[in-house]
Amino acid sequence: MATLNTPLISLPRNPNSQDPNPTSITVNNDRYFANHPILSAIEQCSDTKQLKQVHAQMLRIGLFFDPYSASKLITASSLSPFSSLDYAQQVFDQIPHPNLYTWNTLIRAYASSLDPNQSFLVFLKMLHRCPEFPNKFTFPFVIKAASELLASRVGRVCHGMGGCPEEALELFRGMEAENMKPNDVTMVGVLSACAKKLDLEFGRWVHSYIERNKISLGLTLSNAMLDMYTKCGSVEDAKRLFDEMPEKDIVSWTTMLAGYAKLGEYDAARRVFDAMPRQDIAAWNALISAYEQSGKPKEALAIFHELQLSQLAKPDEVTLVSTLSACSQLGAMDLGGWIHVYMKKQGMKLNFHLTTSLIDMYSKCGNLEKALEVFFSVQRKDVFVWSAMIAGLAMHGRGREAIDLFLKMQEAKVKPNAVTFTNLLCACSHTGLVEEGRLFFNQMKPVYGIVPVVKHYACMVDILGRAGLLEEAVELIEKMPIAPSASVWGALLGACRIHGNVDLAEHACSRLLELEPRNHGAYVLLSNIYAKSGKWERVSGLRKLMRDSGVKKEPGGSSIEANGIVHEFLVGDNSHPLSKKIYSKLDEITTSLKSVGYVPDKSHLLQLVEEDDVKEQALYLHSEKLAIAFGLLSMAHSQPIRIVKNLRVCGDCHSFAKLISRLYDREILLRDRYRFHHFRGGQCTCMDYW
Structure with missing residues (x-):
């Protein structure tokens, strides 16, 4: 059977030339197969039988697994004159990774159906399963379902959940002005908006408002308030509320645990964890993830070992992704390999997240061949899987192979993103591929529709600087449309170390320290440049400046x-x-x-x-x-x-x-x-x- 790795049509030179906003997710953008004859056949269908025949053909050639193509089938089956929502739901359930447009289409169809309740159920699944956030098209359909059911309170909550927290709070203020009395459901939406805006002061006012107006502080509202306080960084307010709550569920405990962990208060997080009446896998994950994301991989692995020994909960995908990341940081390939075997024994399918994590782990632990084995073992690969493998090749100095893989990624009709180009430019940097680096950097916006950000400029400065093209690197920095960051000046400073340019090094270091006064790495690099030039008195001066400023070199x-x-x-x-x-x-x-x-x-x-x-x-x-x-x-x-x-x-x-x-x-x-x-x-x- 043909798959997406078998090109069905040639990739246009500039897939985004007609799209003024190529990164928008409000429309169905990934149209690599838009001109395929089978998709034209969908529009010519006049009944469900014909549509099913097209569906079968799409499955045979692998076209069904392209998100855009699948979305066309969903649109026809749910919104056409001969639509069948039962069939649309069956089609939808077969799609491995529906895009945001597809989710919105099904929500829209149910909102106009005889059973608008289904619209909410699909919306809730979307929040759990879709990697993209709901957008400005999602919420009108959900709110329409609420209006069909005369569920005004639910509509207000959905409004509060939108990418529009400011508007939600304005709506709440409008209710106040019109003496409309909000209830507990309304206040869940208001607190959700406060959490999104990280507005602690207003969140505290909302808390007091709830108490003054004697709004029922049930479990759901209490949990929403806990979530608001922890996301806004006030674990003290959260703790007071938590201690006063007459009823707590697993969400309450896990929210409190995650709040402490997010602020780096690991002992407190551990005390909450130990006090939990029931430790489900979400609680274990919160603890493991907190350590792993805070640069404490050894502690994260210790919690994972404890989970294994306790047998109180079974590791899930989130557990394994966090643990593999901790293995990557430490270089713990034995444990990472054990997790890989564990997944096979448990019959766990390698989805995109797990595949990416395995490739990253093997690459960072030094076993590039095993990373490549994982990469080629999976039939379907998203942009993050491809990007992780390009990164692996880059960090191992195999720049030509990284470029070859990037070209194969395009043949597979997978659209690169900003991360892909960061990894690709790093590959060019590590292997001195200056011309290739220039070409990819200059193609980012006109060919791929990706506007270079500061990381890409830092990579390009590094490519030019390492190759001794210091004047060109400086010229690029001067022409940047965005302010150069510390990483840009750091790349230039590193190049000066290689080529012994003391004057430019002093300039780059000065600009870097303006942005990050306590960056010990800047002092170390400049010191090495001075030492290489035999300027030991300046090394001594730098050492004194570090002591006087209280800057300490990070120990190796x-x-x-x-x-x-x-x-x-x-x-x-x-x-x-x-x-x-x-x-x-x-x-x-x-x-x-x-x-x-x-x-x-x-x-x-x-x-x-x-x-x-x-x-x-x-x-x-x-x-x-x-x-x-x-x-x-x-x-x-x-x-x-x-x-x-x-x-x-x-x-x-x-x-x-x-x-x-x-x-x-x-x-x-x-x-x-x-x-x-x-x-x-x-x-x-x-x-x-x-």
Whole structure:
């Protein structure tokens, strides 16, 4: 059977040339197959039998799985003169990922039917299942259903839920002016609008209004108020309300837990979790996700292990996506691989979210081949799956392959988005593909309808800067239609480090610090530039400026997974149980390397150090060297040593790792803040271009 990977028509050069607003989701935009003859046949159908025949043909050639094509079938089956809502519902249920237009069409059809209640049911499913938010077309149809049922209160709630919170609050003020008495349902809508606007002051006024007017504070309204307080950042108000609530359900507890977790109050979140009368999977997910999204992957994995041991709830898709993300951050491939096997054993289908998470995990844990295996194993791929695989190739320095995959993505009729181009430009940056980077950047708006944002400009500055085209990079910054961000100036500063341009580096650093005065990375980069130029007095001056400003350099940290356990090392760390053996191994390694000509590169030090032996010792303590020594001690010769570092790897450690890979005949994969370095036989895949 043909699928979307089999091109049905050629992709237009500029699919958005007729669309002045290509990113709008209020209309049915994804029209790659708009001219397909089968879609024309839909418009010629005069009864349901003919429509079913077209449906069968669409299934045979794979056209049904294109969201736009499926939406045309739904429109005909639900809104045509011969419409059949039963058939429309059956068709809709077969669509794997209905687009927003399709949801709106079914809601509209039910709103005008003999059973408008169904419109609300579809709307509720849409809120749960559709990745896009309801838009200005959705709410009129739902409100129409409310008017058909004379359900004015429900209509007001729906109005309050719109992308229009300000209008909802104005409507509430209008009710007040006309002495119309709101009830609890009305106030749920008002509180929802407050939460969307993050208007804590007005939210508190609404709370007091409810009390003054003796509006029934039932469970639903109490939960809406809890949600408002936590989203507006006042966990104190939420806690007071929570303690006073005579009745609480799982939503109340989970909202309170998520509120604490969002603010980083993990101990309080844990106390709420432990006090819950019943811990369903949503509560576990809230805790795991909070740690993972706050850069605490080790804690997130600890909660996941606790969930596994407790057997109180079964992990769902949300659990696994969050846990895989934590594995990605830590480089915990053993656990990530176990989750992959678990999904297979549970018979879980790889939907887009799980596929993307697996590709990201394998890529970031250093197993690009496994990531590619997952990518090619799934028949249907959305833009995020394609983009994740392009990112994986980019971070491993396989820029040409990333570009080839982007071209295949277009052949598959999958429309790229802003993330796709960020990943594509990163691929060009990591492999020095300047012309290709220029081409893709210049095509973004005219060909693909995607307006470049600051991330894309930062990538382009990086591409030009790394290649030594500093004047062109500066010119691009000066012509930016938006204000350059710290990331743009940081990219230019990084390029100055590579090419030793002190004057431009000082300018870039100054502009960066105007935007982010406490950015320690700016000081470190400028210090390295000074050190490389032998300007040690300026290194010392920078060090003093950092001390006076209270800016501290982020300590270097590296993690390595051995036998399913993640071991972490900080610079100069001696807390590991095998610390003595690790340092002894380092002595052995250093002696061996020096015998073949290794000379420590002392320009990679922030501080001014006079004595050569002290400088050398400072380099000796870098976290990735400790992790490599541990890997040599603890892992079989056949196992690659996989290391994740929180900062950019310094030049000395890079040379160190290359020599070890040759002398010890070991494969070393080191992921730093920006990319992967794959050392083998004394060479690195970055070709010293990083």
